[in-house]
Amino acid sequence: MLYIQNYIDGGLADPLSGGWIDVHEPATGRVYAQAPASAAADVDAAVRAAQNAFPAWRSMEAEGRSRLLRRVADLIEERLEEFAQAESRDSGKPVWLARSVDIPRASRNFRFFATAILHVSSEAHQTDDIALNYTLRQPIGVAGCISPWNLPLYLFTWKIAPALAAGNCVVAKPSEITPFTAFLLSEVCMEAGLPPGVLNIVHGLGGDVGAAITAHPDIPAISFTGGTATGAAIARTAAPMFKKLSLELGGKNPTLVFADCAFEETLDTVLRSAFSNQGEICLCGSRIFVERPLYARFRDAFVSRVRDLAVGDPLEDATGQGALVSEAHMEKVLSYIALAREEGGTVLCGGERVAVEGRCAGGWFVSPAVIEGLPFTCRTNQEEIFGPVVTLMPFDTEEEALTMANGTPYGLAASVWTSDLRRAHRFAGALQMGIVWVNCWMLRDLRTPFGGVKQSGVGREGGWEALRFFTETKNVCIKL
Ligand code: NAD
Numbered sequence: 001m002l003y004i005q006n007y008i009d010g011g012l013a014d015p016l017s018g019g020w021i022d023v024h025e026p027a028t029g030r031v032y033a034q035a036p037a038s039a040a041a042d043v044d045a046a047v048r049a050a051q052n053a054f055p056a057w058r059s060m061e062a063e064g065r066s067r068l069l070r071r072v073a074d075l076i077e078e079r080l081e082e083f084a085q086a087e088s089r090d091s092g093k094p095v096w097l098a099r100s101v102d103i104p105r106a107s108r109n110f111r112f113f114a115t116a117i118l119h120v121s122s123e124a125h126q127t128d129d130i131a132l133n134y135t136l137r138q139p140i141g142v143a144g145c146i147s148p149w150n151l152p153l154y155l156f157t158w159k160i161a162p163a164l165a166a167g168n169c170v171v172a173k174p175s176e177i178t179p180f181t182a183f184l185l186s187e188v189c190m191e192a193g194l195p196p197g198v199l200n201i202v203h204g205l206g207g208d209v210g211a212a213i214t215a216h217p218d219i220p221a222i223s224f225t226g227g228t229a230t231g232a233a234i235a236r237t238a239a240p241m242f243k244k245l246s247l248e249l250g251g252k253n254p255t256l257v258f259a260d261c262a263f264e265e266t267l268d269t270v271l272r273s274a275f276s277n278q279g280e281i282c283l284c285g286s287r288i289f290v291e292r293p294l295y296a297r298f299r300d301a302f303v304s305r306v307r308d309l310a311v312g313d314p315l316e317d318a319t320g321q322g323a324l325v326s327e328a329h330m331e332k333v334l335s336y337i338a339l340a341r342e343e344g345g346t347v348l349c350g351g352e353r354v355a356v357e358g359r360c361a362g363g364w365f366v367s368p369a370v371i372e373g374l375p376f377t378c379r380t381n382q383e384e385i386f387g388p389v390v391t392l393m394p395f396d397t398e399e400e401a402l403t404m405a406n407g408t409p410y411g412l413a414a415s416v417w418t419s420d421l422r423r424a425h426r427f428a429g430a431l432q433m434g435i436v437w438v439n440c441w442m443l444r445d446l447r448t449p450f451g452g453v454k455q456s457g458v459g460r461e462g463g464w465e466a467l468r469f470f471t472e473t474k475n476v477c478i479k480l
Contacts, residue, residue: 002033004179006042006203007186009049010196016041021176021205026092026323027314029362035179038204043171043212046200050142050169051218053197058139058167062117069114069165071192072185076107079188083153083181090180091152092323092364093277094314102154106181109157112446113165116467132478137471139167140221140244144213146206146234148226149175149325150280150386156182159223162466164199171200171219173209175226177326206230214238221470224248225282228384228410228455235458246459246469248282248451250384251412254405255285255441256427259294261417262439267298271305273415273441275368278321279388283413283435283442286390287381289401295394299372302392303348306368311354323363324387330364333387336380337369340391345374350388376404384410398423406432412452415441434460 004023005012019037024030036042057065076083083106084099093102125133145159156174163170174182182201189199202209210230214222214237221244224234228249238245255270273285290298314322324330330353337351351369355361368388374380381391395401405414413435416427424438434452437443444450447463459469 002180004033004035004183004203005186006036006038006046007183007189007199007201008042008046009200010190010194012186015039015204016045021203023090023177023179024326025089026325027089027360027363029327029364032089033180035176036203037208038202039208040212042202042204043209043216046171046202047142047216047218049197049200050171053195054139054141054169057169057195057198060167062120065165065167066114066118068192068194069110069161072188072194073107073110073114075188075192076103076110076185079184080104083184086180086184087152087178088314088322090178091149091325092314094316094319094322096317097277097322102151103181106153106157108446109154109161113161113466116162116463117165120467129480131480134476136474136476137166137468138474140470140472141168142219143168143170143470144216144219144222145170145172146210146213146222146224146226147172147174149177150277150282152178153181153185155225156185158461159225160199162461163223163470166467166470168221168470169198169200171202171213171216173202173204173213176203176205179203210234211237215241217241220244222246223461223469231457244469246451246461247457248461249455249457250386250410251282251284251452251456252287252382252384252408252410253283253285253413253415253433254431255288256401256405256414256416256418257288257290257294257298258416258418258420258423259291260419261294262419263294263298265439266417267301267305269441270415270417271302274390275306275309275321275388276442278324278366279368279390280325280386281442285415285441286385287376287405288390288392289395289404290392291401292394292396295392299348299392303370306370307349309368311365311367312356313358313360321365321368321388323360323365325364327364329387330366333366333385333389336383336385336387336389337371340371340374340380340389343374343378343380345371345380345391347371348392376407382408398426402427402430406430409455410452411454412456413437
């Protein structure tokens, strides 16, 4: 049994309460680790450590902070295989995916923000010959970072790296469902020589540790990624305390395929956008709208490719689809397949629990599902499923496509597949989303603003946006 510990004030610590949470391996359904069931007292100890570390960390030269954070990036890279195995074991994702996407990106997050702070500048405004204003962007103090289970280390570090780079100290909470790589990150930070208290990682349940971070009077900024309902609960607590809030929430992303698309390339990427990481990515395109003249051809080719996706042991290189993250999540996904049938949909393939032989016999596997015949207004097409389930819908006009694409409470990301440049620009402008991809999907440049509109969130991460979030802006006006 692996024992995961908190990382507070530069050292590893058991939870003050003495309580523990079972951590499961989704591919086998078995408990393989215990994580701390921390509570408000652990968060308080972490906040005190962070407050003590803050004066020295904020006044360290940018070059010094940068060097330490680049060292963290190097050490993650050196332990790539160990991190990838841990991420796969914890989340059920194929180990090749963790090795090629999740862990390299976690390391890049540190490297990106560690170098970004060497290039920051701020504005000056001269008021005629009367005065000179300049803008200071100062670290906030202790930042709270709360992240979900789907891209555990990738999203955890996407918040921690800019917060630290900007000169803040951090109290962070990974998902209790996937705590393993955050624990390995604690080891890396100790080895890198990060000063005690600069980063603190407190494990535990959302209602305990997450809520305590959100409500803590000495944490003036909260960066959260997770479900929309949780985001609303966090906002209810944080707003009357006037905390800075960044909320990256759920999605129900449309994929718009026009008859003039480059067919094979579109098919390849739409398949990836639908089922990468078992569909457990906030950016996955789960509602696929296809222009009617192409509909039947696209549907048949797509379903045939989905049937070829191998569901199986995440450790095997040939596995396309690993396990879903938890038994509860698997049950939720299966319940949406049943709902789709009740709503009149036809399941063209998948949507069944899969029994994988051998060591994975008890695992939580579901075959990727493609459903057609549903209106865009039904619950299956309105609610986030966050699993290997997509719907196909034909459309006749651009107007109809746009109405359906924009017709959910969410607004995170869309992809548009067309050879018509002017149409691409029209849709880029009219889609109510934070991110629009044209003839591509999840092509990420870390300098670009990342986030959603409507119920997909408030604020943006990435590049300068993240560094601005994690700093307080001050105008200094000097009379000339
Ligand atoms: P979740 O909201 O259940 O949990 C996210 C984190 O919040 C976890 O660490 C959890 O412990 C914590 N938490 C739970 N209750 C809390 C509370 N009351 N106060 C404070 N913290 C609390 O989400 P999840 O199931 O882990 O993740 C899936 C969701 O995340 C999906 O909705 C998905 O779309 C979303 N997501 C969004 C993005 C994005 O960038 N927009 C990225 C990835 C995932």
